[in-house]
Amino acid sequence: MHIATWNVNSLKVRLPQVLDWLAAHPVDVLCLQETKLRDEHFPVAALAEAGYEVAFAGQPTYNGVAILGRRATVGMPADVIVGNPHFDDPQQRLISATIGGLRVVCAYFPNGQAVGSEKFDYKLRWIDALIAWLGDSAAAAPAPIALLGDFNIAPEDRDVHDPEKWAGQIHCSDEERARFSRLVALGMVDAFRLFEQPEKQFSWWDYRMLGFRRNAGLRIDHILVDARIAGRVEACRIDREPRKLDKPSDHAPVIAELTP
């Protein structure tokens, strides 16, 4: 079974790339972030045609998350919960569902803009509420949890192209990294770091300043899996190919392979 996450930065613009990517990589579960679509505009029919059942939560212009399930293998996302019961949030950043024997949590963490800003405070509170909720529900979870998404946190300096330039900055601050560690401490592992990886592996590159060509990126998109099923993770990698296309998302997909 393959599970994946991709911040598409507008599903309206990126739909052809998502369909092409799914045709080439028929993952069983795909979590999307920044769909930027009202629910009535979500491309349910096009994805059904491609063999995927969907659960989604959107709003105009900003945010928006979705979980896609391959009909032939895992089918429809079940027991869908939109948002976090511990945190009243007008922004659509969180959706979870039971699928493929996992409790899949698809998350678009707030960006935070700048350390110390109001948006940074919102980011920290949002993450604290996520930790509180997962901490509570993990005990009662009917299935192992997999948390996939755009965390907007580079957990370590090796996840940053220029750690000195980024030291203490947004995505790299101690407060954010401490919260990433607290998520892991709930009993999850970073699937990507279960394996030896090449150096300088990133999942996001700035559109500006030739970020991708210079590999000036950050690894901020992650797949955390329940530590109890860490042994089932066979592989985890970032697929840079879609970032090379015309009109790409600024993020690349991350894929993990699990044994059944």
Added chain:
DNA sequence: ATGGCGTACACCGTACGA
């Protein structure tokens, strides 16, 4: 050098992202 690029919505600029 705080720029740069891309998206959305609405208007021909502004907000936001990371």
